[in-house]
Amino acid sequence: MGFSERETLVVDANAPGAIVSALNRAGFEVIGPTVESGSVVYGPISTGENLPRGFTDTQEPGHYRLNPHADGSYFGYVVGPHSWKRYLHPPAVRLFAARREGKGFALEAQPQEAPPRAFFGVRPCELAAIARQDRIFLGGAQPDPTYRTNREGAFLVAVQCGRAGGTCFCASMGTGPRAAAGFDLALTELSDGGRHEFVVEIGSPRGRDILAKVPHRLATEDDLNAAAAVTARAQAGMGRSLEAEGLPKALLAGLESPRWETTAARCLSCANCTMVCPTCFCTTVEDTTDLTGDHAERWRRWDSCFTLDFSYIHGGAVRRTTASRYRQWLTHKFATWFEQFGESGCVGCGRCITWCPAGIDVTEEARAFRTGSAPKERT
Amino acid sequence: MKIGSHRTRRGADATRKPTLAVFKLASCDGCQLAILDCEDELLALSGAVEVANFAEASRAIQKGPYDISLVEGSVTTPHDAERIHEIRRQSRTLITIGACATAGGIQALRNFTDVAELARAVYASPDYLSTLSKSTPIVEHVFVDYQLRGCPIDKRQLLEVLTAFLHGRKPAVSTASVCLECKRRGTPCVMVAHGTPCLGPVTQAGCGAICPAYDRGCYACFGPAETANTASVATLWGAMGAAAPDLVRAFRTFNAAAEPFRRESELHERTPG
Numbered sequence: 001m002g003f004s005e006r007e008t009l010v011v012d013a014n015a016p017g018a019i020v021s022a023l024n025r026a027g028f029e030v031i032g033p034t035v036e037s038g039s040v041v042y043g044p045i046s047t048g049e050n051l052p053r054g055f056t057d058t059q060e061p062g063h064y065r066l067n068p069h070a071d072g073s074y075f076g077y078v079v080g081p082h083s084w085k086r087y088l089h090p091p092a093v094r095l096f097a098a099r100r101e102g103k104g105f106a107l108e109a110q111p112q113e114a115p116p117r118a119f120f121g122v123r124p125c126e127l128a129a130i131a132r133q134d135r136i137f138l139g140g141a142q143p144d145p146t147y148r149t150n151r152e153g154a155f156l157v158a159v160q161c162g163r164a165g166g167t168c169f170c171a172s173m174g175t176g177p178r179a180a181a182g183f184d185l186a187l188t189e190l191s192d193g194g195r196h197e198f199v200v201e202i203g204s205p206r207g208r209d210i211l212a213k214v215p216h217r218l219a220t221e222d223d224l225n226a227a228a229a230v231t232a233r234a235q236a237g238m239g240r241s242l243e244a245e246g247l248p249k250a251l252l253a254g255l256e257s258p259r260w261e262t263t264a265a266r267c268l269s270c271a272n273c274t275m276v277c278p279t280c281f282c283t284t285v286e287d288t289t290d291l292t293g294d295h296a297e298r299w300r301r302w303d304s305c306f307t308l309d310f311s312y313i314h315g316g317a318v319r320r321t322t323a324s325r326y327r328q329w330l331t332h333k334f335a336t337w338f339e340q341f342g343e344s345g346c347v348g349c350g351r352c353i354t355w356c357p358a359g360i361d362v363t364e365e366a367r368a369f370r371t372g373s374a375p376k377e378r379t
Numbered sequence: 380m381k382i383g384s385h386r387t388r389r390g391a392d393a394t395r396k397p398t399l400a401v402f403k404l405a406s407c408d409g410c411q412l413a414i415l416d417c418e419d420e421l422l423a424l425s426g427a428v429e430v431a432n433f434a435e436a437s438r439a440i441q442k443g444p445y446d447i448s449l450v451e452g453s454v455t456t457p458h459d460a461e462r463i464h465e466i467r468r469q470s471r472t473l474i475t476i477g478a479c480a481t482a483g484g485i486q487a488l489r490n491f492t493d494v495a496e497l498a499r500a501v502y503a504s505p506d507y508l509s510t511l512s513k514s515t516p517i518v519e520h521v522f523v524d525y526q527l528r529g530c531p532i533d534k535r536q537l538l539e540v541l542t543a544f545l546h547g548r549k550p551a552v553s554t555a556s557v558c559l560e561c562k563r564r565g566t567p568c569v570m571v572a573h574g575t576p577c578l579g580p581v582t583q584a585g586c587g588a589i590c591p592a593y594d595r596g597c598y599a600c601f602g603p604a605e606t607a608n609t610a611s612v613a614t615l616w617g618a619m620g621a622a623a624p625d626l627v628r629a630f631r632t633f634n635a636a637a638e639p640f641r642r643e644s645e646l647h648e649r650t651p652g
Contacts, residue, residue, distance in 0.1 A: 037594055039567035062615075064572045081567045091563035268608050270580035271555065275562030286551040288539065291420065291427040293546045302563055307555040308605045322606060357570045357580055358611055 008219040008227075013196040015214055016074050016120075017048020019157060019185070022213040023118040028155055031087055032120030033080070038066050040080035042087070045120065052077065059165040059239070059350065062359030073191040075121065078165035079349050083278035084119055084126055088150045089133060091302045095285070100294040112145050118155035122183065124176030125168075127158055128347040129278030131182060135341055136281050146300075155206065158183035162191075162230040166239035167350030169363055173244060175347045177234035185211060188227040199227040240353070242363040243370055244344060248335035250369045255327065259374030263365060264323035266358045271304035273352035273360075274329065279345050284309065305329050330365060397446035397545060400432035402466050404452030404459045405486055405514065409531040410477035411435045411451055416534050424538070427545055443469030447544060453479040453514045455486055460511070460520060467521040472544055475517045476537065478530035478633040482602050485530075487514040487636035491644075514636065525550065530600040530633035533585050553584045554605040557597050560588035569596055576616045578629060581607035581639070602634035609643035623650040 011018075023030050024046065032045040035052045045051065056069040056076040069076045097108040122130070130151075137147035161170075161177035170176030179186060184207035188199040199219055202208045219227075274280040284303035289296045303310055306325050311318040319325045337345030346362070353361045368374035401411055415436060417424060431441040448470035454460050467473055478484050489497060490513045498505035517523055527540050536552055543550035553559070557579035561568065569575040569591045577596030579588070583604040590597050603609070613626050621629070630644035 037567050037569075037572065039572045041565065041567065062571055064567075066572075081562075081572075082565060086565065091565075265608075266611050266614075268556070268558075268580035268611055269606050270558040272558045272562060272568065272580075275559065287548070288551055289542055289546050289548065291423045291538070291542050291545065293542075302559070304555070304559065307553070307559070309553070309555065320606075322608065355568055355571050357568060357577075357615055 007202060008224060009200045009202070009211060009216040010219045010223050011198050011200055011211075011214055011216045013198075014048070015198050015200075015216075016051055016187070018214040019210065020045060020048050020051075020120060022210050023120070023155065023157075025213075026210060027116055028118035029115045030118045030120050031084075032157075033077075035066065039064060040066060040077050042080075042082040042084065042119075042121075051121075056163070057165060059167045059354045060359070061167065061353050061361045062355075062357055064354050071191055072196070073162075073189055075159045075161075075187075075189050076163060078161065078163065078168055079123055079126065079351060081276055081351065081355055083276065083349075083351065084122060084130060085133060085278055085281075087117060087119070088130065088154070089137065089144075089147055089281060090150075093146050093300045095298045095300050097298075098296045105296075110146075112149040114149045114153065116153040116155070117150070118157060120157045122156050122158045123161055123349075124158065124179035125170040125173075125347045125349040126278060127156070127179045127182040128170075128173075128175035129349065130156075132279045132341070132343065132345065132347065133281060135343075136279075139341075155210075156183045156185075156203075158186040158203075160186055160188040160227070160231050161234040162189055164234045164237040164239055165350060165354075167353040167361075168238055168348065169240040169242050169350060170348035171235050171238045172240075172242040172363075173344060173346055173348035178231040183207070188230050190223075190226050190230065192226075197223075199223050240350065240361070240363045242346075242348065242366050244334075247366055247370055248338055251331050251335045251366075254369050254374055254376050255331070256377050257369070257374045258377075259365075259368055260323040260327045263360060264321065264326055266360055267322050267326050268358055269306045269322045269325060270357065271306040272355050272357065274304040274306060275302060276351040276355045277333075278349060278351070279333075279347060280304070282310070305332070330362065333362075334366060396427065396429040398431040398441070399428040399541075400443065400445035400448045400470065401430075401435065402432075402448060402450045402452075403435075404450065404463065404480070404517075405455040406452030406477065406479040406484065408435060408451070410480075410529070411449075413476075413532050413534045413537055414449070417538060420538055424541070428541070445470050447472045447474065447541070450475050450517055451477045451480050453483045453486060453516060454511070454520055455489075455514045456510050458509070463517055463520050472524045473517075473521070474525045474527060474540060474544070475523050476527045476529075476532050478528065478600065478602060479514075480517050481526040481528055482634040483514040483516050483636035485633050485635070488631060489514055490636050490641075491631070491648075516636075527552070528583055528601045529585055533587070536585050555584055556580050556604040556607075557582045557584050557586070557588050557591075557601070560584045560586070561591050564588055564592060566592045569594060570615065570619075574619055576619050576621055576629070578612065580604075581609050581612050598632060599630075599640070600633055602637045603639040607639045609639050610646075613643060613647065623647040 058065045137144040183203040186201040283300045308317040333345040540550045578599040579597035582599040583601040585601045626647040630640040
């Protein structure tokens, strides 16, 4: 092994497949981008052939299309409808089971097991989102056992972005398009002028061990410059921007703004924004029994602040109007998240903009409150 | 909604199982079939309840009253309108199942037109018919303990509701949108990714988001979701090329008479062109 952890390497165009194979051989189940139903989603991949090579995406508010891309690049698209929370914080988890025993009952703890998983193709904004969820689920006195189990062994292969999508605004949120840390390996795809190689940054000893099994050479100054130019291009091509400075204050000063009603007229209250958001973490808990009544289970499922049940307390739901629910979401994401977790709840991935069927754009909403075009009070 | 446990309420006669009856009014029988479709759970179900009156399954019919009655179908005739009161009297708990029973069903299309005219067009001797001008959900006639949506109902939800009533707990049945089920399932949005008109955002979950999983838009079989913004969805459909008559048809299917859908379809009926 002729390189250290700190070094940067270059691998050829076959490397994505070789890395997937090396991870498989090391016992990891590899989850990575694949094409399903016209979108790039995250699912199990066993070879480099499963990767969506030669695709790019068009993303606008409420609009996503995946198109063939002639240059044969592996990572010509940006993030799709899935995020890694699907694997770290799954949509449905059984928390425990119980069975009747005499006049009482016995609890059966849910075994906390997860296959060692490698996440292949994690974008910088997604690394930031994982870090946000780490704080939520692992940061307190009571770490979430499911999240911890899924997170602890996860091997992260990051991909530095060479292109920004139409709804991307990571540059505004300081989360991309280049990640400095938080990965085991990070690839930058160089596919200009007939060249097709990857610059690989090593982020951990196990990252080094995996890459040692893939043909490589040490990166030159030119390679590093080329990699920097790739992310600079993405930085310059951000589809959207959001001025985060002063936003919490502006939002909280506008809690009675009629702007909430204006947006609510379009808002479907369908919860899609919260489902695709890589940091949204809310869940509901359901208790079920079987017909005999001798067995019970408690399940945790993804929930959303856009459902009526979410704010149900004795006597009824607190947030009955769509305006109040939209306000809750936006102010939590961009303002009160700071009070709760000391940072923004938004990483600028743009999913909530693209996957809102009505195309409601959080950067536009934020701008309205910052610039004062959203009146503070109802008139 | 008051939910009592049939297991705990039956008092001294601790060996008697709660009795179950299944009735139908104007309907296609599809929701009753969901009970028989429970296959793997049928034995457990017959262990938990005594099926006392279920004409579709057995000729052995016991007299009421019954602990739990499931009623499918809507009220479309004067006879139905009387019969549902008798069913209510015979039922400790009455649960309506399916779009007909909970919203009037596809036959509520008659609510938007003149029934006498339809009868003349279809029947040689319309005088033999005794029918009402509107198809109405059961809840407009009698008190209903629980309404289970769907065209047809989902058998997992049916088992969940029956189990919940048998054990005196709240059924875990969400009234939120199909979008939640789509996203939990991991299906990419057909509206956003394909430009396919879909009623998922205004439709109640429960089916498991089947149609979008097969690249089709949602047909709203489970009726309006809580706080359904039908106006916004209609605008999106318009942007995808749907004209006013398309919107009228989309909102007028199995749950045509459900209030948010009825209102939206009538709006577009009045739209010129």
